[in-house]
Amino acid sequence: MVRTYVFPGLLALAVFSGLLHLSTQFEIVRAPMGALFLAFALAGPVAAYLAARLLPAGAWTRLGLALFAAGMAAGFWIPPALDWLPLAGVFLAYAGSRARLPERDAAAFWGWVFVWPALALMLIWNIFPSFFALWISLFDRFNYIGESRFVGLLNYEILWRDPLFWRALSNTFWYVVLTVPTGILLGTVVAVLLNERIRGLGLYRTIYFLPYITALTAAAAVWQWIYHPEFGFLNWLLGTPGLDWLHTPDGIFALALAPLGIQLSGFWAGPSVAFTAIMIMTVWHFLGYNVVILLAGLQSIPAQYYEAAELDGAGWWQMQLYVTWPLLSPTTFFLAIIGLIGAFQVFTQVYVMTPTGGVLNDTLTVAMYLYNKGFRDSDFSYASALAVTMFVIILALTLVQRRVLERRVTYEH
């Protein structure tokens, strides 16, 4: 039983000592490194000794374990290029004792060998950075240029009072609230129509899907040209020469209700005309994705439901309303979650179409504000605080969405 853990343990030790070695090269973590190294240097030979007692002994196994112990013990003093030595030792030890190992031990060894590359990359580039972001958000303007000190939650406090953050958040809010449902609704309409056994399904699907695979950068450039105030196609189409779509900061709700004598301002004025223009472009870009997913969802609804509904005398509309819509709800739900997470991180099209965040920051999104703070103003701490806040918001919204929507989702067919 204990023996099953021998190889995973040795592998983990070898990989972690390599990672530790790497991290010292770059002074990323200012932890008591010496103690950690000593611990690894001692753990290596101890583990090798224990392994030698547990494993079926053979000359190659002993040699491999010796190599592992030596590599681990040398730890701090060997060049990082030799970090593979302990790993090679583990492989050698395995090869030496393979013939006499039970199936379970072999599975433990190979399972971990296969998982380690992915796991190590995840640890380095996803898991560790997440905590690191949380950590540097507690500092005062941490950027490796000037001095920085620990300030606790000060950045979050500033964030709470930062009008630009609220501006970015309300913009992003409108963006999510308007683009995600619109995309799903339009996508459902198109998918339902495409599902009506029509001719030329392939052609329609190709056309609807095409925008999704084109790069957002190029697509945004094209739409910027369509929205051009003087020579843009849209102004010609609508007969509104000179209307500068991407530089009009007035909120659309305020504009729509102004003729009725209702004055709206701030958040309730809604997204600006410029931002709405960007949203239209976004819906165009992502519609094909929704259509393809919804079409697949529609095609998985068994035909007998429709037959039964037809027998009961249901018309086309009733069938869509009482059969299609509920049975499609898992797909819709999936798209809503995916759309919410994606929409909250909107950056590319906004950055290309309004590089400065628009007039009066009317197209500033949270991701763009983060980019500006981090990479224009070199304030890594504040940007990290933004990122962490964003993470919390997305997580909360996803959970709320799950609770609220999932009750209405019909999973059984």
Add this chain to the structure above:
Amino acid sequence: MNTRLRHLLGRVIIYALLSAGAVVMAFPFYWMIATSVKSPQEAQQAAPIWFPERIQPANWRTAWRLGAQGDRPWWGGFAPGRTVTLRLRVEDPDAGPLRARVPKPPAVFSDPRSESTRIRIEAANGGWEIVLENTGTQRFTTLPLVVWIPKDAGKFRAELPPDAVRSQRGFWRLEWVNVTPGLFGYLFHNYREAWHAAPFARYFFVSFFTAGTQVLGGLLIATMAAFAFARIRFPGREAVFLLFVATMMIPGEVLLIPNYILLAKLDWLDTFYALIVPWLASVFGLFLLRQFFLSLPQDLFDAARIDGASYWGMLWRIAFPLAVPGLVTYGIFAFLGAYNALLWPLIVTQSPEMRTIQVGLQAFIGEAGSDYGQLMAASTMAILPIVLGYFFAQRHFIQGIARSGIK
């Protein structure tokens, strides 16, 4: 009868709606391509020009002839000793002679192109012939030309439509960006200009290399991990899997700053490592392939086990070949993601040599200013590889997306 009529009407409405939607979806592409073959003056019209001069076959013939006279029929050019003749019809040839000049670029002291081009203007029936001769020893890729026609001469028609016509006191000033274009040189003028205006070849290389390596490396890593999760019972499997699931909740924005710092500390900024390594392990790919491996029958692996295959052998000899559809799906996704990404390459690269095509295009948007023809040509070039791939392997794209949605 009534039901049949209603059915027919329903069909008509369906097709009408779908077609209208399709027109809206496809229009930006048409507009991009149409603009990419427009001269600046054509692009900057109050009313849109649906069929620019450069896509009209009648003009192609002239472009071909002029290119052949200058040097090569496809790509044109102006070789030493060659003579090119451009015909111009005017309503009233007696109104006075034309003037023609090869314009110098602004603020240059000497311009060999205008100095070694001898221009003769000869009367021909119903108009004029502008004869251009390269008297120098140098070959030029393009030959711009400006011609002034007196306004008294009435209506005029040039054999090759001018790229711009302006009014200048008593004259019409006709401008050609290239009178020895050749067919492709004419049609793809903006593309050629854009291609030379920024190092697009390098951008493409960076993008393809980045995306290709990410796909191959990602496939290798994800396949191994997915196989372990699906087919090997090893201690700690559930815990590690949970960890992977948990990382899916982390939005990419959280990782921007710490990963940037990490790359800076590694001295990897502005290198291929920065573009590739952080994206090698993909939870999406892992889940997708795991799903595939789980759907394979266990008997297959039992049989291999009895035959003495190791896990390594089972992975590459049995599971890998059977998971090809999943691998293709993941490959397409990873390639699309890497090729179309803007934010990450924007952050981790500084020098033009390390720009991916999207960053290059984004920079070009800033630099090209109001030359929308070139801008749209660059955009078309940027999406072309993916669109071609899409038409080539459409089934895989669509099935892949559909597969990602159904869990």
